[in-house]
Amino acid sequence: MQIKNPPLIFQVVGYKNSGKTTLMERLISYLSSKELQVGTLKHHGHGGEPASVKETDSSKHLQAGSSISAVQGERELHITVKDTTSFELDELLQFYTVLPLDILLIEGYKKADYPKIVILKDEKDMALLELSNIIAVGCWNEVLAENSDYYTFPLQKTEENLPALIACMVGRQLNEN
Amino acid sequence: MQIKNPPLIFQVVGYKNSGKTTLMERLISYLSSKELQVGTLKHHGHGGEPASVKETDSSKHLQAGSSISAVQGERELHITVKDTTSFELDELLQFYTVLPLDILLIEGYKKADYPKIVILKDEKDMALLELSNIIAVGCWNEVLAENSDYYTFPLQKTEENLPALIACMVGRQLNEN
Numbered sequence: 216m217q218i219k220n221p222p223l224i225f226q227v228v229g230y231k232n233s234g235k236t237t238l239m240e241r242l243i244s245y246l247s248s249k250e251l252q253v254g255t256l257k258h259h260g261h262g263g264e265p266a267s268v269k270e271t272d273s274s275k276h277l278q279a280g281s282s283i284s285a286v287q288g289e290r291e292l293h294i295t296v297k298d299t300t301s302f303e304l305d306e307l308l309q310f311y312t313v314l315p316l317d318i319l320l321i322e323g324y325k326k327a328d329y330p331k332i333v334i335l336k337d338e339k340d341m342a343l344l345e346l347s348n349i350i351a352v353g354c355w356n357e358v359l360a361e362n363s364d365y366y367t368f369p370l371q372k373t374e375e376n377l378p379a380l381i382a383c384m385v386g387r388q389l390n391e392n
Numbered sequence: 393m394q395i396k397n398p399p400l401i402f403q404v405v406g407y408k409n410s411g412k413t414t415l416m417e418r419l420i421s422y423l424s425s426k427e428l429q430v431g432t433l434k435h436h437g438h439g440g441e442p443a444s445v446k447e448t449d450s451s452k453h454l455q456a457g458s459s460i461s462a463v464q465g466e467r468e469l470h471i472t473v474k475d476t477t478s479f480e481l482d483e484l485l486q487f488y489t490v491l492p493l494d495i496l497l498i499e500g501y502k503k504a505d506y507p508k509i510v511i512l513k514d515e516k517d518m519a520l521l522e523l524s525n526i527i528a529v530g531c532w533n534e535v536l537a538e539n540s541d542y543y544t545f546p547l548q549k550t551e552e553n554l555p556a557l558i559a560c561m562v563g564r565q566l567n568e569n
Contacts, residue, residue, distance in 0.1 A: 236452060236453075239452075239453060239456070240452055240453070240455075240456040241456075243453055243456035243457050243458050244456045244457055246457070247456070247457030247458065248457070252459050253457060253458045253459060254458055254459055254460040254461070255450075255453040255458040255460070255461045255462070256461075256462045256463075256464070257450060257453070257461075257462070257463045257464070258463075258464050259463050259464060259465040259466070273432075273434060275413060275416075275417055276413075276416060276417070276420055276432040276434070276499075278417075279416070279417040279418075279420035279421045279424070280420050280421055280423075280424030280425070280430060281420050281424070281430045281431055281432040281497075282429050282430060282431060282491055282493065283431040283432070283487075283488060283491050283493070284431070284432045284433075284434075285432070285433045285434070285484070285487065286433075286434045286435075286436050287433070287434070287435050287436060287476055287479075287484060288436040289436070289477065290474065290475060290476070290477065291472055291473065291474055291475075291476065292471075292472070292473040292476040292479070292484065292487075293470070293471070293472055294469075294470070294471040294472075294473070294487055295468055295469070295470055295471075296468065296469040296471070296491070297467065297468055298467060298468075299464055299467070299468065299469040300466065300467065302464075302469070306490070307462070307464060307469065309490040310460075310462065310469075310471055310487060310490050311460060313483070313486040313487050314459055314460050314473070316459065316460070320458075
């Protein structure tokens with residue numbers, strides 16, 4: 216194992232229940248089927264914590280006062296970090312430098328400035344087109360992106376548009392580097 | 393937030409059900425009550441995985457093929473890393489460099505070479521005294537460590553021995569640095 220070059224980083228943003236996680240899954244499956252190492256980060260949003268691991272030795276460590284606690288099992292490593300509200304996104308991304316990733320996909324974090332795919336579900340989502348660094352737009356209704364200058368694809372047909380979408384994502388970043 | 397000097401690293405080792413997690417909890421509580429930033433790592437041992445977070449978006453990302461997936465909630469960050477069996481302990485410890493920790497406590501990983509507290513429960517545990525870099529011995533039966541050259545404390549009285557134990561741990565490392 217060794218640290219590769221920093222991975223290419225992309226975001227998938229959209230309002231709640233617009234289909235972000237499904238698009239993430241499609242992208243991850245496609246990229247990892249091409250033997251690329253993919254990492255992902257998701258913002259859980261407001262109103263609660265991600266499903267936590269309760270009553271484990273790791274949670275005992277955390278309750279006793281540790282700031283970061285991890286458990287290594289036979290196949291997976293689980294790490295929990297407390298009090299991350301003050302962390303900037305770039306600080307969180309430092310956890311990903313330990314692995315030799317090719318691509319890092321971020322679900323959410325609208326205000327971050329990484330190249331992003333925006334999901335438009337209906338008219339009221341159009342404000343998302345004001346976000347920075349948009350490289351592609353996924354639409355549930357193609358009328359929404361009719362006058363868009365971005366690469367646009369219908370979310371009903373994500374599967375068949377994946378190669379073109381990824382070419383658009385990667386081409387854009389390679390041009391910038 | 394900034395990266396401090398590397399934290400002092402200690403291990404707590406002992407056979408199954410010898411009281412490792414309880415000693416870890418006591419150490420974490422004491423150290424964090426002194427305003428020290430503590431991180432912890434535990435080896436789950438064989439025969440299963442740590443309690444996992446199922447049916448979450450993070451697990452969806454992992455199932456789709458990502459190597460590392462994280463979810464940031466309002467208070468906690470949960471990171472899951474797949475296929476860590478090939479990781480050396482030192483590679484796992486890289487995840488801890490992101491936080492400004494003072495002390496990193498490792499539960500298990502007997503064969504690692506960090507300064508360690510060994511727990512002796514009964515006669516058959518004496519083989520643990522052959523491990524490298526022992527700095528203290530916690531005993532359920534004081535007869536077990538009668539002829540030991542190490543700092544020894546009875547695990548029935550961990551609480552009152554904590555200040556001396558920690559002085560022994562930290563003093564040892566400071567002398568070496």
